[in-house]
Amino acid sequence: MDLFLDYTDKQIVTQQIKISGSKSESNRLLILKQWYPNLSLENISDSDDTIHLQEALNSTKDVIDIGHAGTAMRFLTAYFAVLEDRQLTLTGSDRMQNRPIKILVDSLRSLGAKIEYVDKEGYPPLKIIGKKIVNDTVNIKGNVSSQFISALVLIAPSLKNGLEIGLLEEITSRPYLEMTLDLLDQLGVSTSWKGNLIKILPNNKMANKTIVIESDWSSASYFYSLVALSEIGASVSLSSYNKISLQGDSCLVEIYKNFGVKTKFQNNSIILTKSVEILNEGEVSLDLRNAPDLAQTITVTCFGLGLACNLTGLHTLKIKETDRLMALKNELEKLGATIKITNKSLHLESSYQIKKNRVIKTYNDHRMAMAFAPLSVKVPITIEDADVVTKSYVSFWEDFENCFK
Numbered sequence: 001m002d003l004f005l006d007y008t009d010k011q012i013v014t015q016q017i018k019i020s021g022s023k024s025e026s027n028r029l030l031i032l033k034q035w036y037p038n039l040s041l042e043n044i045s046d047s048d049d050t051i052h053l054q055e056a057l058n059s060t061k062d063v064i065d066i067g068h069a070g071t072a073m074r075f076l077t078a079y080f081a082v083l084e085d086r087q088l089t090l091t092g093s094d095r096m097q098n099r100p101i102k103i104l105v106d107s108l109r110s111l112g113a114k115i116e117y118v119d120k121e122g123y124p125p126l127k128i129i130g131k132k133i134v135n136d137t138v139n140i141k142g143n144v145s146s147q148f149i150s151a152l153v154l155i156a157p158s159l160k161n162g163l164e165i166g167l168l169e170e171i172t173s174r175p176y177l178e179m180t181l182d183l184l185d186q187l188g189v190s191t192s193w194k195g196n197l198i199k200i201l202p203n204n205k206m207a208n209k210t211i212v213i214e215s216d217w218s219s220a221s222y223f224y225s226l227v228a229l230s231e232i233g234a235s236v237s238l239s240s241y242n243k244i245s246l247q248g249d250s251c252l253v254e255i256y257k258n259f260g261v262k263t264k265f266q267n268n269s270i271i272l273t274k275s276v277e278i279l280n281e282g283e284v285s286l287d288l289r290n291a292p293d294l295a296q297t298i299t300v301t302c303f304g305l306g307l308a309c310n311l312t313g314l315h316t317l318k319i320k321e322t323d324r325l326m327a328l329k330n331e332l333e334k335l336g337a338t339i340k341i342t343n344k345s346l347h348l349e350s351s352y353q354i355k356k357n358r359v360i361k362t363y364n365d366h367r368m369a370m371a372f373a374p375l376s377v378k379v380p381i382t383i384e385d386a387d388v389v390t391k392s393y394v395s396f397w398e399d400f401e402n403c404f405k
Helices: 023-035 048-058 070-081 102-111 146-158 174-186 217-228 248-259 292-305 315-319 324-334 366-377 386-391 396-402
Strands: 003-005 016-018 039-042 063-065 087-091 114-117 126-129 137-141 163-168 191-194 197-200 209-212 235-239 261-266 269-274 284-287 309-312 339-341 345-348 358-360 381-383
Touching: 023 039, 023 048, 023 070, 023 146, 023 174, 048 070, 048 386, 070 087, 070 102, 070 114, 070 126, 070 146, 102 114, 102 137, 102 146, 137 146, 146 163, 146 174, 146 197, 174 191, 174 209, 174 248, 217 235, 217 248, 217 261, 217 269, 217 292, 217 366, 217 396, 248 261, 248 292, 284 292, 292 309, 292 315, 292 324, 292 345, 292 366, 324 339, 324 345, 324 358, 324 366, 358 366, 366 381, 366 386, 366 396, 386 396
Parallel strands: 016 235, 039 209, 063 087, 137 163, 284 309, 358 381
Antiparallel strands: 003 381, 087 126, 114 126, 163 197, 191 197, 235 269, 261 269, 309 345, 339 345
């Protein structure tokens, strides 16, 4: 479905938008619920990724296809590897079969797991034969994806001897790993992270507990961009959010001050208001190693405001749903941007004109569709394959439209 957007002559009308629970928190807690059935979860994400994960956890099939769901691929690889007597093939979309997983597989094999590559070495599909794991020490690189480490952390409480994880090299997306450990702590699992060593003790008991999952900050980013690109006074209210959040993408609050967006926390909601034109009129320079999923939104915001930006810490974007750096370059150049990329950074030059009526390709990537949508308050654009947003935000287009009603 291609979607034509033109909000150039419309004003934002303050709306209360309810955003689904964090996909990151939901997916971690759904794995943990397998070890602790008396854990109750509220406000679970309704994203395709989370639905795929839930279906996989409930499946008895010999072949499980998780589509584009990268988090599910990583977490399930570790989960099924320690599920005794469970044999299956774990596969995904064509893109998923070209996203590397060797670092995680090597780490699980070193613990004694039995995992084989069905086709290409280092990539899904994977043949997994679940078995009891007794080894309790493993080393893993942390500079490719923190999800590999989180996948190990999530199985640790179920292991007879727990797990000690030695971290090699600098950690990418550190807040996501901190989130995983914090969720274990909430469930009464003893964890520690000192220097380059994480320790998790085994724990097979937990009292009845309910966790209400905070709404997704990544999803909020598109409304931050919308408000930033709108006139002074534009306002949107989003729920449900906490001032102290486990999600690394909550750094939006500080980042979007640069673009004149003020955030007010009120009754478990955040109210976004365009308070000044631009707080920082110079070049925006940000290290996004801890929040790489914000790169597309921030880049498009800067382009729409005519700001130059330098973004670093983006090396994980090469192995996401698409090569996000190349995708950003391709689509912004259609709109008249001058942009340069490396394997881990992006430089956008300031621009004062946006070409109209361009078709934005989404590359099967939900974040491409949503990141470019706010530009429609500046120029008419068409989003190709717009329903790709269901991967993380099922009601995005309805909520976006409601901002102008």
